[in-house]
Structures are given as C-alpha cells and as structure tokens.
Amino acid sequence: MTHEQRVVIVGAGPAGVRAAETLVAAGVRPVVLDENARWGGQIYRQPPANATFERTKQTLYGFEARKADAVHTTMAALLPHLDYRPDTLAWSCGRGRLDTLHAGRETGVPFTHLIIASGATDRVLPVPGWTLPGVYTLGGAQVALKSQGCSIGQRVVLAGTGPLLYLVAYQYVKAGAQVVAVLDTSALSQQIAAAPKLARQPVTLAKGLYYVGWLRAHGVRIERHVTLVGIGGEHHVRSITWHGAGNRATNETLACDAVGLGFGLRPETQLADLAGCRFRFDAQNRCWLPELDAAGRTSVPGIYLAGDGAGIAGADAAELAGRRTALAVLDDLGIAHPRGPDMPGAASLERRLQRIAVFRQGLEAAFALPVDTASQWPDEMTVCRCEEVDAGTLRGCIRSGGATEINRLKALTRVGMGRCQGRMCGEAALALLSAETGKPLEALGRLRSQPPVKPIPLSPALYADDVAEIPEEARDE
Amino acid sequence: MNKPLHYDVAIAGGGLVGASAALALVKSGLRVGLFERRFCGAQASGVNYGGVRCQGRPAEQMPLAMRARRVWDRLPELIGIDGEFVVSGHLRLARSESDLAALETWARMARTHGLDPQVISGDAFRRRYPWLGAAAIGGSLCASDGHANPRLVSPAFARAAHAAGADIREQTELTEVGHDGTRFQLRAGDQHFTADWLINSAGAWANKIAASFGETVPMKPIYPNMWVTEPLPLFITHNLGVYGGGIYARQVARGNCVVGGGRGHGDGEYGQPSTDTTRAVMRDACALLPALRDALLIRTWSGVEGETPDSNPIVGASRTVPRLLHAFGFSGGGFLLAPGVGEVLADLITGGETSTPLDAFSIDRFTSVPTLHAL
Numbered sequence: 017m018t019h020e021q022r023v024v025i026v027g028a029g030p031a032g033v034r035a036a037e038t039l040v041a042a043g044v045r046p047v048v049l050d051e052n053a054r055w056g057g058q059i060y061r062q063p064p065a066n067a068t069f070e071r072t073k074q075t076l077y078g079f080e081a082r083k084a085d086a087v088h089t090t091m092a093a094l095l096p097h098l099d100y101r102p103d104t105l106a107w108s109c110g111r112g113r114l115d116t117l118h119a120g121r122e123t124g125v126p127f128t129h130l131i132i133a134s135g136a137t138d139r140v141l142p143v144p145g146w147t148l149p150g151v152y153t154l155g156g157a158q159v160a161l162k163s164q165g166c167s168i169g170q171r172v173v174l175a176g177t178g179p180l181l182y183l184v185a186y187q188y189v190k191a192g193a194q195v196v197a198v199l200d201t202s203a204l205s206q207q208i209a210a211a212p213k214l215a216r217q218p219v220t221l222a223k224g225l226y227y228v229g230w231l232r233a234h235g236v237r238i239e240r241h242v243t244l245v246g247i248g249g250e251h252h253v254r255s256i257t258w259h260g261a262g263n264r265a266t267n268e269t270l271a272c273d274a275v276g277l278g279f280g281l282r283p284e285t286q287l288a289d290l291a292g293c294r295f296r297f298d299a300q301n302r303c304w305l306p307e308l309d310a311a312g313r314t315s316v317p318g319i320y321l322a323g324d325g326a327g328i329a330g331a332d333a334a335e336l337a338g339r340r341t342a343l344a345v346l347d348d349l350g351i352a353h354p355r356g357p358d359m360p361g362a363a364s365l366e367r368r369l370q371r372i373a374v375f376r377q378g379l380e381a382a383f384a385l386p387v388d389t390a391s392q393w394p395d396e397m398t399v400c401r402c403e404e405v406d407a408g409t410l411r412g413c414i415r416s417g418g419a420t421e422i423n424r425l426k427a428l429t430r431v432g433m434g435r436c437q438g439r440m441c442g443e444a445a446l447a448l449l450s451a452e453t454g455k456p457l458e459a460l461g462r463l464r465s466q467p468p469v470k471p472i473p474l475s476p477a478l479y480a481d482d483v484a485e486i487p488e489e490a491r492d493e
Numbered sequence: 494m495n496k497p498l499h500y501d502v503a504i505a506g507g508g509l510v511g512a513s514a515a516l517a518l519v520k521s522g523l524r525v526g527l528f529e530r531r532f533c534g535a536q537a538s539g540v541n542y543g544g545v546r547c548q549g550r551p552a553e554q555m556p557l558a559m560r561a562r563r564v565w566d567r568l569p570e571l572i573g574i575d576g577e578f579v580v581s582g583h584l585r586l587a588r589s590e591s592d593l594a595a596l597e598t599w600a601r602m603a604r605t606h607g608l609d610p611q612v613i614s615g616d617a618f619r620r621r622y623p624w625l626g627a628a629a630i631g632g633s634l635c636a637s638d639g640h641a642n643p644r645l646v647s648p649a650f651a652r653a654a655h656a657a658g659a660d661i662r663e664q665t666e667l668t669e670v671g672h673d674g675t676r677f678q679l680r681a682g683d684q685h686f687t688a689d690w691l692i693n694s695a696g697a698w699a700n701k702i703a704a705s706f707g708e709t710v711p712m713k714p715i716y717p718n719m720w721v722t723e724p725l726p727l728f729i730t731h732n733l734g735v736y737g738g739g740i741y742a743r744q745v746a747r748g749n750c751v752v753g754g755g756r757g758h759g760d761g762e763y764g765q766p767s768t769d770t771t772r773a774v775m776r777d778a779c780a781l782l783p784a785l786r787d788a789l790l791i792r793t794w795s796g797v798e799g800e801t802p803d804s805n806p807i808v809g810a811s812r813t814v815p816r817l818l819h820a821f822g823f824s825g826g827g828f829l830l831a832p833g834v835g836e837v838l839a840d841l842i843t844g845g846e847t848s849t850p851l852d853a854f855s856i857d858r859f860t861s862v863p864t865l866h867a868l
Contacts, residue, residue: 124768417652428644467792468793473787474778474789475779478776478779486739486754492717492741492754
C-alpha cells in the first residue's frame with residue numbers, strides 16, 4: 017500500500033475486527049475508529065478496563081463465549097499492526113474524510129477506502145408509558161449487564177419481540193436478577209411456520225429453543241402473541257399491562273419496576289447516507305439500506321459496508337462480511353488476498369453468508385413486528401421524546417393532508433428533529449404514517465440523515481487549530 | 494383529446510413567493526394553478542434560517558421590505574397559524590468603530606422609510622447584553638424585526654391558497670412552458686394546461702423557465718450552512734446578525750439556538766452542509782455567544798438558493814413575453830420579502846401596476862451581462 021492509500025474501518029465489533037485482521041494479514045495497516053472504549057462491539061462488549069468486578073467470558077457471553085474470546089484475542093494481537101482509536105465518534109462523512117470526536121477534540125480522518133461496520137441499535141416502538149423512568153431498550157438492558165454487571169431493576173419484565181428477548185431473559189436470570197415475565201408480541205405459530213428456514217442454522221435454532229425451555233424450567237412466565245396495552249406508574253415504572261390473543265382475552269397487569277422493551281435491531285446507516293451512498297428499500301429490515309454488491313461495495317467507490325449496519329444478520333455473519341469486505345478492499349487496492357487456514361476465500365465467505373441470509377428470513381418471519389398496533393396508539397402517547405411530539409399531533413398533521421411523506425411530517429411536526437435525529441422515533445413515525453395513509457413503508461420516503469450522526473459539543477471547534485475562516489463572499493447576514 | 498385546463502394565472506414554483514402570490518390572486522377571484530415539482534415550501538422557503546428582518550437591507554429594498562413586514566403581522570388571519578413568528582427585534586452587531594458608523598448611516602436611511610433603529614454602544618450596550626462576547630462593541634436594534642419558523646410558514650401559505658380555491662399541484666414538474674402568441678401553453682408530463690399569465694417563482698431553478706422565454710439571468714446556486722443546538726435556557730433575546738456578515742443566530746421558544754453562516758456545498762439540485770463551514774461557525778458562535786460553549790449541536794442542514802450578482806432579486810415583468818412575471822433570485826434574503834412580493838405580483842396582474850417601486854429588481858439590468866449559468 018502506498019502512503020496515499022489509507023484504509024479506515026469504523027467499528028471494532030465482529031465485522032470491524034475481522035476486516036482489520038484480513039487487511040493486516042495482507043500487509044495493510046488500517047485505522048480502526050470505535051465509539052466504544054474497548055473492542056468487541058455491542059454483542060461482544062467488554063466490561064470497562066478498570067471494572068472493580070470480574071465476570072468471566074462464560075458468564076458474560078454464554079454459548080458465545082468462545083466466539084467472543086476469539087474476536088477479543090484477535091483484536092488484541094492486531095494492536096501493534098493498526099492505528100486503533102477507541103472512544104471516537106465518527107460524526108460525519110464527506111468525500112474522502114470522516115469527522116471524528118475524541119476526548120473533546122475534533123479530528124478529520126482522511127481515507128481512500130472506508131469500511132463502515134457501524135452495527136445496529138435497538139429498534140424502538142412505543143407503547144403507552146414507554147417514556148417512564150425504568151423503561152429501557154432491550155439492548156440497553158443487556159449493555160447494563162454486560163458492561164456494568166447491573167440489572168435494570170428488581171422485578172424485570174422483558175417485552176417486545178425478537179430472539180434477543182429470550183437471550184436477555186436467560187442472561188438476566190443467570191446473573192441472579194428476577195425476571196418476572198417475558199411478553200412476546202409474536203405468536204408461537206409464526207415461529208413454528210418459520211422453522212424450515214430457521215433450521216438452516218440448526219445450532220442457533222437449538223440455542224433459541226434451549227433458552228425458552230431453560231426459562232420455563234426456572235419458573236419464568238412466558239406469554240406469547242400478547243398485545244402490550246401499556247406501562248403503568250407515575251414517576252417510575254410500577255406495572256405492565258397486556259392482553260392475549262382472541263376475542264375473549266382480558267387485560268392482565270403485573271407489578272414490576274423495570275421493563276426492557278425490544279423489537280429487534282435497526283441498522284445504523286447514517287454514515288453511508290452522509291457519504292452519499294445510494295439506498296434501496298429492504299422489506300426484511302423494513303427500512304432503506306445502502307445498495308451493496310456481494311462483496312460489500314456501496315455505490316460510492318471506496319466505501320464499503322459490513323455487519324449489521326448493512327442489514328441485520330447477526331454476529332456470525334458480521335465476522336464473515338468483515339472478512340469478505342476486506343478482500344474487496346484488497347482487490348480494489350490491487351493487493352493479493354492473504355493465504356492461510358484462517359483466511360477463507362471470497363467464494364466460501366459468500367456461500368456461508370447466503371446460508372445465514374435464509375436463516376435471517378426465517379427469524380424475521382418468526383418475530384414479526386407488531387406494527388399494526390400503530391393505529392391503536394392513543395393520541396396522548398409520546399412518539400418523539402426528544403421533541404415531545406405525541407401520536408395525536410402526528411395524526412392531526414397527516415389527516416389535515418399536510419404530510420404524505422416522512423420528511424414532510426418531520427418538517428411540520430418536529431418528529432425526528434431532536435437529539436436522536438429520528439434514530440429512535442423514526443420507525444414509529446413511519447408506522448403511524450403508514451397506518452394513517454394506508455401506504456406501504458417504501459412509499460413514504462426516507463428520513464434523510466444530516467450531520468452530526470450523534471450530538472457533538474461546540475467547544476472543540478474553539479480549540480482546534482485547523483478551523484478555517486469563512487470566506488468573504490459567503491459572509492451572509 | 495381532452496381540452497387543456499385553463500387558468501387565469503399559472504405559477505411555476507411553490508415556495509413562499511409562489512404560494513403567497515397564489516393566495517393573494519385567488520382571493521381576488523382569479524383561477525390560479527400552482528405547479529411545484531416537489532412539495533410546497535420545502536426548498537429554500539422552508540429550510541432557510543427564518544429571519545424576518547428589514548434591518549441591513551439596501552435602500553432599494555426598503556419599500557418592498559416595509560410592505561412585506563406588514564403582511565407578517567397578519568399571519569393568523571392569512572394562513573391560520575402564527576408560524577412561530579416572534580417580534581423579537583433584530584440586533585445587528587458592530588465589531589469596530591467603523592462598523593458602528595456604518596450602522597448609524599444605515600439607521601439614518603432607514604428612518605426615511607419609517608423604521609427607527611437604535612444604535613447602542615459602550616457601557617449601555619455591555620450592561621444590556623451581558624451574554625454577548627467581547628468582540629461585539631455595539632449594535633443597532635430594529636425592534637419591529639423578528640424571526641419565524643420557515644418549515645411552518647411556507648407550506649401554510651400553499652395550504653391557505655388551496656383552501657381558498659387555488660389548484661395546488663405538488664410533485665408536478667412543468668416539463669414544457671411556452672407562449673403561443675395568445676396564451677401560455679404548459680405541460681407537465683402528459684397533462685396540458687393553458688394560462689393567461691405566468692409567474693416564474695421557481696427559486697434557484699427559475700432560469701429554466703426564464704430560458705424558455707430567452708432571458709436567462711446571471712444567477713448561481715448558493716447553499717447557506719445552518720445548524721441548531723439542543724434546547725438551552727432562553728438567553729438570546731433578539732434575532733442576531735453581524736455587520737459584514739459571517740454569522741447569524743436566533744433562539745426559538747423551545748430553547749434551540751439556530752445559527753447560520755458560510756456556505757455548504759451542492760450540485761445545483763440538492764444542498765448539503767459542510768463540516769468545515771460548520772466548525773468555523775461553531776468557533777465564531779462560541780466567541781459571540783459564550784453560553785454556547787457547553788451546548789450540543791444536534792443537526793446541520795443547507796438548502797439551494799439563487800444568488801444574483803448584485804444580491805437583489807428579479808421581480809417584475811419579462812422583457813420578451815407579455816404577461817410573464819418573474820420573482821426569483823432573492824440571494825439569501827427572501828424570507829421576509831416573499832409575502833410582500835406575492836402581494837406585488839397580485840397588484841401587477843389585477844391592476845396592471847403596483848405602488849411598490851421595483852426598478853432595481855428589473856430583469857433589464859442584466860441585459861449587458863453575459864449569461865454565466867444557464868441552469
């Protein structure tokens with residue numbers, strides 16, 4: 017690699033680490049930027065380096081301990097061979113440059129080749145009471161445990177849908193927390209119907225079944241096909257109410273002091289959007305995703321995507337995609353692929369990724385989102401908590417004919433305009449817009465990303481020495 | 494073949510100029526069709542900074558600005574909402590004695606148009622504005638100025654025009670415009686329309702329409718760069734500008750500080766903020782408004798606007814085709830003016846003349862200038 021060529025990887029989760037490993041093996045020294053303090057991503061998140069408690073990898077990651085350890089060990093061994101920058105937020109991406117923030121300092125990071133392995137975040141759907149203190153996203157509940165050894169409450173209910181629901185419940189109970197119920201909005205029948213596709217990854221399927229059996233054996237109440245009615249409490253969570261399927265189902269209420277609410281994961285695609293990558297609507301992920309070729313190339317030359325940030329496929333797929341994408345970067349740099357028993361070839365990686373993709377289709381069918389509830393959301397329920405926009409305001413705007421498209425709805429109501437920039441509320445706003453207009457998601461527009469990806473403080477610009485002057489001809493009043 | 498739909502007035506461009514013209518015209522009983530290729534008030538009219546400011550304008554804009562300013566007091570009556578219009582006053586800051594002298598000169602001119610700006614400096618200024626950084630040594634306060642929310646105001650004019658009977662056609666791009674000697678012939682895909690009058694209010698894209706009638710003007714796209722903070726305790730009491738430019742700021746009732754300055758970039762079709770510009774304005778904003786140092790910036794944005802060589806708009810009759818009116822090229826200063834321009838255009842169509850002087854805005858002034866950009 018000549019000195020003009022500079023490969024940057026955003027994210028040090030399974031995809032980022034495997035991409036880095038592949039590049040280093042071929043003699044490339046990449047820059048690895050990671051928002052977390054330690055490598056491993058969300059799934060293989062490590063406790064803080066200075067943690068005063070110790071939990072083994074077996075405790076932290078269960079069945080995945082071996083994989084987690086492999087990713088951790090690989091990255092540790094790579095450190096001398098790359099430019100690793102933890103605690104670094106990539107807040108914007110332009111032509112050939114990322115803007116980053118680290119320890120109150122802003123730095124522009126130039127690149128010729130950029131692998132975005134930015135992962136996923138919780139997909140949030142509101143239920144009445146979801147903004148009460150004591151309600152966490154499911155991923156947040158898991159982070160509290162993995163990173164800090166904390167439970168989100170004394171009497172925890174995990175609600176929503178997706179395989180993570182059962183995994184987090186298992187991890188919580190194993191850690192000694194009291195999980196009073198798991199409330200799954202999807203039906204067992206959906207999960208059975210999806211079984212043929214799920215069987216494409218028999219080990220993963222078996223693990224899922226194991227968690228459910230284990231939870232039942234340990235007396236954790238599991239309810240399926242529920243409709244979440246609301247979370248109760250005045251200043252803090254006190255209860256959760258739901259009803260089962262069928263005409264005669266009545267409301268049930270359970271006392272609890274914390275709720276982990278999860279509806280699967282949502283790819284973090286903002287950097288690719290800011291980089292100008294072309295997007296397409298993806299029905300399985302229910303969102304717009306960057307167009308990719310099988311190797312992970314986006315529509316913008318030099319920009320690549322790997323892992324859940326390119327579409328949810330899980331940690332195993334992320335490792336494979338990280339490797340595959342790095343090979344594409346090497347091809348585009350004109351550098352030979354690394355050889356060795358630990359270095360699978362492109363064709364083998366793509367075959368394995370394809371098998372996981374089929375499994376993923378099954379998973380999405382097994383844990384379908386309860387989006388039809390949008391029509392029943394009460395008017396007074398907050399949809400956008402940053403800007404305090406409730407469902408009634410959104411309905412009013414849509415029904416007045418003001419908005420038939422999501423960016424328009426944002427402009428007129430402020431939904432998605434606050435600190436989260438729609439990362440949390442965008443899905444709910446779209447579900448409501450879809451319910452009100454009767455149009456499918458792909459006909460409702462795409463919430464466009466605007467920098468910064470996450471809020472940034474103003475003061476670093478005061479201390480940076482590379483801040484330009486505003487040119488005379490651009491000095492508007 | 495179906496007979497084409499006929500309007501008294503067709504309007505190309507559903508920004509604030511086109512929509513306010515549509516509203517004024519439909520209220521005087523005319524059949525109005527407005528064509529917007531995207532959504533009304535979603536381009537520069539809807540994403541601009543939101544300044545409603547007479548202060549700092551050149552003398553030739555003052556009569557139009559004063560007329561436009563009166564429209565802003567009637568928003569609830571005209572469009573059913575106040576559009577978050579706040580009469581906060583506009584404070585134009587001086588960083589030097591020569592800036593102060595220039596503000597005094599401007600104030601004398603403005604008084605002849607009925608404004609009464611106050612120039613404040615020294616201790617009185619410091620006591621009154623302890624939240625301003627030391628670089629600002631004085632300023633001119635124009636109490637009748639303010640700011641509003643463009644995202645709400647501009648679409649609301651189109652909705653009001655629609656409610657009053659105008660035919661508002663969003664996501665409808667005019668693909669052919671021409672004049673057959675009797676009337677305008679307009680096509681949008683396979684739809685065919687005719688009109689007695691045509692208003693070209695297509696903003697940064699207005700040269701496309703103008704070119705159809707052989708009179709493009711030297712106008713280039715600009716991309717003002719803006720950003721907003723998280724909500725902060727209220728402290729910026731006025732809409733702020735700086736003499737000589739570079740930065741402008743306001744704080745909305747919710748607490749967010751909206752700050753602009755410098756330019757983003759774009760391709761003529763879409764604008765994007767520039768992180769270099771954003772960081773430059775972040776630094777300058779912290780110096781001007783020290784309370785912002787600890788704030789978080791949550792969003793940056795830009796839009797596409799047309800700028801003319803003299804920064805004055807083109808408002809008035811075509812020199813090549815009868816009954817064609819142009820109103821575009823506001824060069825970053827159109828938000829205040831636009832509702833007044835709507836009234837002026839309605840005057841010209843319904844009465845054949847207007848009491849507001851438009852000489853400085855004539856398209857004739859560019860006749861000797863070669864076309865730089867045929868967009």
